Amino acid sequence: MSAGAEPYREALAAAVRHATLWLESQSTRRVGPQQAARELAAAFDGALPQSGMAPAAVVDYLARHAEPGLMAMPSGRFFGWVIGGTLPAAMAADWLVSAWDQNSVLRYATPAIAAIEDAAGHWLLQLLGLPEESDVGFVTGATMANFTGLAAARWRLLKNAGWDLERDGLFGAPRIHCLVGKERHETVDVALRYLGMGSPTVVPADSQGRIEAAELDCALDRIALDHAAASGQSSPPALVLVCLQAGNLHSGAFDPFGAAIAVSKAHGAWVHVDGAFGLWAAAVPELAGLTAGVEGADSWATDAHKSLNVPYDCGVVAVRDAQALRSAMGLNASYLLQDVDGAGHPSQRVPELSRRARGVPVWAALKSLGRDGVAEQIRRLAASAAQLAEELTAVEGVEVLNDVGYTQITVAFGDDAMTRRVADRLIADGKVWMSGSRWHGRDVVRISVSNWSTDAGDLATAVDAVRTALEAARSERS
Numbered sequence: 001m002s003a004g005a006e007p008y009r010e011a012l013a014a015a016v017r018h019a020t021l022w023l024e025s026q027s028t029r030r031v032g033p034q035q036a037a038r039e040l041a042a043a044f045d046g047a048l049p050q051s052g053m054a055p056a057a058v059v060d061y062l063a064r065h066a067e068p069g070l071m072a073m074p075s076g077r078f079f080g081w082v083i084g085g086t087l088p089a090a091m092a093a094d095w096l097v098s099a100w101d102q103n104s105v106l107r108y109a110t111p112a113i114a115a116i117e118d119a120a121g122h123w124l125l126q127l128l129g130l131p132e133e134s135d136v137g138f139v140t141g142a143t144m145a146n147f148t149g150l151a152a153a154r155w156r157l158l159k160n161a162g163w164d165l166e167r168d169g170l171f172g173a174p175r176i177h178c179l180v181g182k183e184r185h186e187t188v189d190v191a192l193r194y195l196g197m198g199s200p201t202v203v204p205a206d207s208q209g210r211i212e213a214a215e216l217d218c219a220l221d222r223i224a225l226d227h228a229a230a231s232g233q234s235s236p237p238a239l240v241l242v243c244l245q246a247g248n249l250h251s252g253a254f255d256p257f258g259a260a261i262a263v264s265k266a267h268g269a270w271v272h273v274d275g276a277f278g279l280w281a282a283a284v285p286e287l288a289g290l291t292a293g294v295e296g297a298d299s300w301a302t303d304a305h306k307s308l309n310v311p312y313d314c315g316v317v318a319v320r321d322a323q324a325l326r327s328a329m330g331l332n333a334s335y336l337l338q339d340v341d342g343a344g345h346p347s348q349r350v351p352e353l354s355r356r357a358r359g360v361p362v363w364a365a366l367k368s369l370g371r372d373g374v375a376e377q378i379r380r381l382a383a384s385a386a387q388l389a390e391e392l393t394a395v396e397g398v399e400v401l402n403d404v405g406y407t408q409i410t411v412a413f414g415d416d417a418m419t420r421r422v423a424d425r426l427i428a429d430g431k432v433w434m435s436g437s438r439w440h441g442r443d444v445v446r447i448s449v450s451n452w453s454t455d456a457g458d459l460a461t462a463v464d465a466v467r468t469a470l471e472a473a474r475s476e477r478s
């Protein structure tokens with residue numbers, strides 16, 4: 001017999017209470033955590049207790065003891081990495097997903113989830129301007145979305161070369177030549193490594209980190225020539241995979257998709273796009289030029305937990321060639337669509353079998369915003385970044401290093417030692433959080449505007465915090 005709601009009631013009420021307090025604290029609390037993991041450990045480790053604790057008491061204990069070790073990532077003053085906040089509808093939907101406890105493997109077993117995720121997938125394709133026939137999978141993040149898209153690429157390229165990947169594996173398979181831009185995200189390399197495809201050929205990038213289409217063309221020519229020389233003119237062409245990027249971590253820049261995809265396609269390449277946060281520019285008419293031509297690729301990776309602002313963990317992969325995706329990921333391998341209506345089981349589009357219904361918060365976010373709301377959210381992130389860059393440029397001693405055309409700003413404060421000192425001051429001060437990094441041989445501070453709730457007051461606080469940190473760092477030096 002089901003226990004009903006009674007055993008859950010107090011624990012859920014406690015969770016609502018603590019979550020509300022946490023959210024309320026976001027506008028005023030210091031952004032960084034107050035204690036390190038080492039200091040927090042005492043409350044959580046030790047021997048596993050012999051006897052248990054009531055569920056609501058566990059939630060109270062957890063919330064109380066975790067609090068000093070939490071980072072105010074949902075705060076509008078958090079500008080670190082590319083970490084968005086969470087939209088209200090998405091957060092509440094995510095709680096519901098836990099309560100529903102649907103294991104979203106099979107279409108007929110969890111039909112509500114299949115229908116909701118299908119709808120979310122279609123909406124995403126429309127919003128991001130991607131081919132409607134693409135298959136969509138909901139994975140943990142862009143890392144796994146890259147992995148999944150590239151696994152489909154690997155399957156298709158080898159299939160076309162007459163190689164049976166399921167039966168014969170990779171050993172002895174024809175080589176796949178992978179090309180990436182100099183400033184691609186490292187998770188692309190990780191995904192290629194997971195897939196046994198080794199290290200990619202690196203193509204030069206311009207001052208903003210965009211792949212140079214002409215250099216890509218040369219690299220592709222070189223591969224074709226070397227391949228022909230090694231295996232004879234009449235042999236099948238080299239297998240080529242090109243990874244492009246929408247949204248450079250430091251500059252926010254976009255690869256020139258029209259030109260880069262044209263030269264890649266001329267060489268018969270599969271083109272994959274890592275658009276973790278950048279692909280969302282396509283949802284904004286005024287920014288859509290940034291992603292122009294991106295629909296000509298074969299697979300796309302993005303995050304819903306960045307620019308869209310759903311809770312972790314939620315990434316999205318879209319693959320035009322559904323057969324390649326399902327063959328690479330399906331349990332049955334080999335494109336047998338064993339379901340009732342031919343739509344395929346959700347598990348055929350992702351690496352996992354059992355998983356939570358992570359597409360549901362995406363649907364909720366899109367439903368709550370609508371097309372206009374998504375456009376407005378992304379437009380505002382970019383506009384806030386532009387405003388912040390302008391105001392920071394006016395502060396003496398601040399150098400904005402990139403052309404700010406999307407959500408990312410990279411700044412330096414003179415030499416590396418000074419930049420590091422300012423970065424440390426900013427973190428210690430606690431009013432904002434910005435990430436230290438290195439770009440083009442310099443220590444930098446990276447600012448990402450990725451939270452729907454960042455407002456004019458937060459931007460003013462950020463400029464003020466930078467000014468204060470700079471002054472403090474200068475007086476420290478003199």
Ligand SMILES: *Cc1c(COP(=O)(O)O)cnc(C)c1O
Pocket residue numbers: 082140141142143144185187247249274275276277303315
């Ligand atoms: C964040 C990011 C990734 C990795 O995404 P996860 O969601 O952390 O797995 C990949 N590429 C780019 C461009 C990113 O910004």
